[in-house]
Amino acid sequence: MSWTPNAHAGLMEQAMTRKILKMAATPGLISLAGGMPAPESFPVDEIKAAVDRVLTDHSATALQYGVSDGYQPLREWVSADLAAKGADYPPDQILITNGSQQAISLASGILLEDGAKLAIETPTYLAAISTFRPSGCTFVDMPCDEDGPIPAELRRVRDARFAYIIPTFQNPAGRMISAQRRQAISETAHELGLPLFEDNPYGELYYDGEPPAPLASFDPENTIYGGSFSKVLSPGMRIGYVALPKKIYGDFLNLKSAVDVHTANLIQLIVYEVVKDGFLTTHLDKVRARYKVHRDAMDAALKKYMPADAVWETPAGGMFFWVTLPEGTDTGALLDTAVKAGVAFVPGEAFYAVDPPKNSLRLSFVTVSPEQIDAGVKILAELLR
């Protein structure tokens, strides 16, 4: 019968993330597309020092097989960090993953299947859509207003296996759900028996004050919490984690064990060595100060150059502006022209699982300099006119 991909393989798409990563490598291109941290923000010296300590003192652990759960001191660090933010998951409910993307993938593998419903915000993170889709699940939209999913409307999606939510500096919309709304969502979901998945890769990247406590802080046994060191330390290390309700930890661990045994020990030990004495506190202050300047530069450039009918909210954190243009604009059709003109962005349609509108786009402000942000937005605005 020769090679026969299964029924689900056909549901995979050449993920837009991959196109973005390839575009980002085009020489001279001003990329406002990818959510790639500025390389200048990588703490190279601290990582070097950490590697040296790890390979001097712990090489037999760093280079050997480990347990599927993850490196115990790192699990304890994550548990304590979440507790400090108000979310209570003991270390033995923390699973170390290959970036938070793997947390999404494990949730798909355990909780979804053909015909299962999955509730999502609209728009939402494009690579989550790509990862959930091959499960054969059916996407259902959570009705939202400008403050996020509307609690009273959650009953419409009560038969979903879970609701996938990015409460803090949402990708792509930049939206932050308020503390009050978080509590209402959590309480309503609990009453409805609707489990929640809080994806929080951007929570530490705040520029106008600290965000509210995680959604997971209200009801950890009804909430999966996915986090990552990608945006605060280095995405090339691929270290994320998922904090799990006790009831489903074992299933996630079994699947993690089956898919790749465990996340690279060497990297887990390096990350732990870098963060264990509080390095992130000072490091993140610097990262926030840097990105705030970028955020403000993009806000200023949008005000200066964009057509009057373009609409956006200034995000209080994260990496992205979400710009909506008049109906009839087709940002997907514009992308190739824009790349030829020297600027890349992500068409808004990529962030919808079904019936994508075509008149929005996502701009990242973290990868390139404020000067390039100004130049890139100017080129883009001219093309839009």
Place this chain on the structure above:
Amino acid sequence: MSWTPNAHAGLMEQAMTRKILKMAATPGLISLAGGMPAPESFPVDEIKAAVDRVLTDHSATALQYGVSDGYQPLREWVSADLAAKGADYPPDQILITNGSQQAISLASGILLEDGAKLAIETPTYLAAISTFRPSGCTFVDMPCDEDGPIPAELRRVRDARFAYIIPTFQNPAGRMISAQRRQAISETAHELGLPLFEDNPYGELYYDGEPPAPLASFDPENTIYGGSFSKVLSPGMRIGYVALPKKIYGDFLNLKSAVDVHTANLIQLIVYEVVKDGFLTTHLDKVRARYKVHRDAMDAALKKYMPADAVWETPAGGMFFWVTLPEGTDTGALLDTAVKAGVAFVPGEAFYAVDPPKNSLRLSFVTVSPEQIDAGVKILAELLR
């Protein structure tokens, strides 16, 4: 509805690999269970030097997002290494994975599904069984003799999606398929339209002369080849790769992208830096010399202590002895007693997908010293009498 694992989650087992990794951490235990390389074999100084060069010269690449395919120079190195062994896969058909376990997992995700047939050797690698099983596939045995799967019998499994074979120093049986048999398997499989998956983590660990060219050398477009740096460099780095027929590369890449975006760049660059100038040639000579002593020590200990009715073949490479005891022996029931007496092994039943016989066991000779091998086999033999 609260947390509802899907129909496949129930097919997962608490993998024996995880039990082994946990057992191995018991203080004072002589573990003949895990296939964990001796920590003394890790080239710590070379890895340290490589990390320093990577973080000095390539930190922006090592710490940033990369493409899902893997680090291009490493893909090229793997392609050249396979070509030198006779297997022809261009670099753009090499996908870097988190250990070769992830190659197995990707094959399961793309090629298997409910009711699909999967042909396996009996016994076979236990963690492959654990990874394939949740797909809902049906395992079918390839009839084997002492030289491996019997070509003329392959027609019995011709409707399988693929045949999973470990031709070189098979785990657990230690068997090596001859060059002639490899060619016959490959040709028959081609005629039948039966795709092959060659898993080859142990091929470099030969103690009595180099093994024949890979199964994949005969018909790469009909063969997936999985390889790994775990046994030759360090398993804690979790770097493996899969060489793919052109026809299915895109599907595997899509799934890799969905499950964790890409394998950690930092580690890929470190591995490439370590291997690029031929380090493995001298390093593997040392590793082989070390393990040959261990292999011989275990062979001697088995001859010295085992009951006369125990049967085994001395493996020409790899990590394991496969010992068969008289029918009626239940090695699974013996394990707890053995661990209390200070020695661990893996009961043979773990290596069967269906109807496991209970009278065999697998002993690893790579983790502990020759003296401990002698002591461990002695304890075990006394318990068996």
